[in-house]
């Protein structure tokens with residue numbers, strides 16, 4: 090599978106907000122309410138197309154529980170995009186957004202694109218956070234915002250793809266220097282179909298000289 | 304008690320020498336000498352000690368007795384240790400096995416240091432560390448004589464006591480210029496053999512490999528004489544080499560040949576080594592571990608010969624050609640047995656239902672696990688809900704008492720009214736979290752499948768009750784994963800609860816808020832990998848992977864997500880025996896990593912890639928080979944490994960008071 094770019098995404102937010110369900114809806118197009126809770130991190134991937142270019146999204150679905158935070162923080166490194174998720178039916182998951190954001194700002198690279206998602210919008214009758222509040226928070230913190238439902242798939246595609254679009258635009262605008270290896274620290278890998286660059290390095294069999302580096 | 308016929312080996316100079324018991328002069332006893340000098344030289348035995356033994360395994364029946372000698376040959380001193388022939392408490396120890404450990408004429412110019420262990424209880428022993436960094440297995444002096452041994456050496460070779468550790472004697476310590484001069488006078492051979500020192504400071508350099516080979520040949524009686532001797536001559540020696548003590552005590556000399564033999568030993572010990580001697584040697588293991596704890600404090604092994612390397616000396620050391628290693632199977636622990644069945648189980652019980660030999664039981668389960676229909680009963684013992692010496696009647700009583708105790712605790716949260724809950728945030732939060740998680744725990748299993756499944760309800764009730772039983776710890780994600788198999792086996796709510804309580808006594812620290820329980824295990828893991836696979840360790844170091852977060856899930860929930868459900872049950876009962884180590888799970892981690900090391904390093908995985916790779920191993924790992932590897936690694940790491948695991952690292956339990964001195968009966972002294 091060749092791609093022009095590979096973007097690393099992370100999904101963060103309180104436990105139970107539906108991060109894993111969003112990922113599954115995006116990668117497998119199904120809603121699976123009885124899957125296991127996440128411990129550590131799980132992975133998903135999907136190809137999308139932007140500007141006629143194949144782009145691979147590698148998505149890290151992290152565990153939301155507070156006590157795993159010290160571990161989760163190590164996953165931020167080198168993410169190009171983040172989906173910050175809360176549950177519109179649980180106020181506290183919205184209240185915790187600031188602390189998630191702080192983590193992201195501290196441990197991810199500054200140019201990471203963050204998409205705020207108010208999930209479970211199919212449960213409108215149990216809504217505890219209004220759309221306006223979500224919009225307001227996003228505006229204040231410079232995030233893109235969407236309400237979505239992993240159950241009905243509403244806005245799920247859009248959330249992932251719009252994020253990719255924003256990242257792609259940043260590349261076009263030269264925010265990221267993707268011409269060299271440094272791009273990886275932005276969570277972007279240039280693939281075969283993209284700008285020629287040092288991709289792979291798998292068969293770069295460096296002949297061993299021996300113990301120069303003790 | 305020991306001298307027997309050795310003449311069938313009389314074509315071998317050392318055996319010939321050994322047969323001349325008590326004689327003070329031997330001719331041409333040093334095989335390496337033969338090649339270095341065409342002139343036969345007179346040799347003189349300057350020290351001879353009988354009843355010096357090697358313990359290849361922890362089993363008392365597999366100890367190999369022999370004779371230790373120091374032989375003066377011209378200007379050099381050589382050491383030999385020859386096992387007694389024929390005499391063995393274990394007829395299964397073949398001569399071949401014994402020959403494996405034979406030390407045939409090691410010149411002191413090849414020895415870096417000697418470490419002396421004088422435990423308050425137990426035999427004195429020494430560990431001879433070669434300049435290559437490898438070590439011979441400990442030599443136990445059943446009839447004392449360590450002091451005399453060292454004194455004799457001192458008469459012939461320059462040895463100095465290490466300034467860091469009074470029990471370490473450095474041989475050929477060239478750091479002091481004065482000594483250098485002295486040594487050059489006394490040990491002309493070592494200088495003649497010396498090569499420029501800078502060439503092999505990095506660990507896996509070709510010359511190191513050579514050293515290993517040479518040294519292996521020294522003990523490998525099947526090796527052919529001349530060729531080896533040539534190699535021995537070429538052996539490089541680095542006076543400036545770090546004098547770090549590198550000891551892989553028990554199985555440091557594992558060649559492919561040795562490995563086969565070792566598994567042979569393992570296989571054999573399946574049949575015997577049970578019963579009393581078993582429990583005694585376990586006690587001793589405990590004691591040795593404690594001993595080693597202090598020792599390792601100031602002398603941590605800096606780099607260890609990778610146990611992979613000696614498999615085939617021709618193989619390039621790891622990082623340069625990691626793919627080679629995928630072809631080599633690490634399997635060399637004991638073959639797995641069939642699970643413990645009902646009939647065999649009944650033999651473990653006396654007429655009132657006490658388990659007569661808990662250690663034998665644990666050993667049996669360690670190697671084979673338990674048949675499914677027996678698990679409910681046996682797990683209760685393994686987890687400590689039942690005590691091994693309880694009778695049927697006592698257990699019945701315990702169950703009834705514990706059931707009502709459980710109901711009392713459960714009632715604490717059941718009696719919280721909605722009004723009260725409104726003002727009890729912590730309760731509401733915990734309950735909410737548990738409710739959210741039990742519906743996301745093993746729901747694809749028929750036992751937990753479907754809406755309103757009563758077992759899901761039980762998971763909920765037990766976890767919430769536990770969060771009251773242990774209010775400080777409360778509820779954390781991962782606990783439902785640990786409880787699920789227990790409830791699945793125990794079926795009964797109260798019994799599952801108490802078994803879970805026991806398990807959490809060991810694993811509770813995994814869920815500490817500050818993650819210190821997890822961090823201490825990950826730290827111990829990194830130390831063990833450093834010990835058992837230094838190239839892999841260096842790789843992780845260079846690639847910023849030393850936090851071992853990629854093993855987080857493995858350890859947090861004891862591989863629950865890595866194996867199929869029934870394999871997890873098997874793995875857990877094996878881990879719970881604490882048979883070889885209470886930290887076997889760390890060796891399981893290493894076993895899995897080792898099987899993937901070629902891929903990891905070959906594909907130059909960075910942290911992200913590695914994490915993903917490890918995650919995707921889930922469901923791909925075969926349990927039995929991993930268990931065998933883990934067993935072997937655990938044995939291999941021995942006391943050094945145990946010493947690297949900080950006290951209190953989960954799932955450590957308090958040491959039962961009795962077991963510390965159990966080994967005394969077994970002592971000769």
Ligand SMILES: Nc1nc2c(ncn2[C@@H]2O[C@H](COP(=O)(O)OP(=O)(O)OP(=O)(O)O)[C@@H](O)[C@H]2O)c(=O)[nH]1
Pocket residue numbers: 102103104105106107108109110111121122123125126127128151152153154208209210211212237238239240241742743
């Ligand atoms: N109605 C509705 N329920 C949802 C939706 N998304 C998730 N859920 C439910 O919310 C629960 C939690 O979803 P998960 O995806 O496991 O939550 P998570 O954020 O991954 O949680 P952690 O892995 O613990 O961090 C599941 O049991 C789903 O059934 C949604 O869009 N609508």
Ligand SMILES: [Mg+2]
Pocket residue numbers: 108109110125126127150151152
């Ligand atoms: Mg999840």
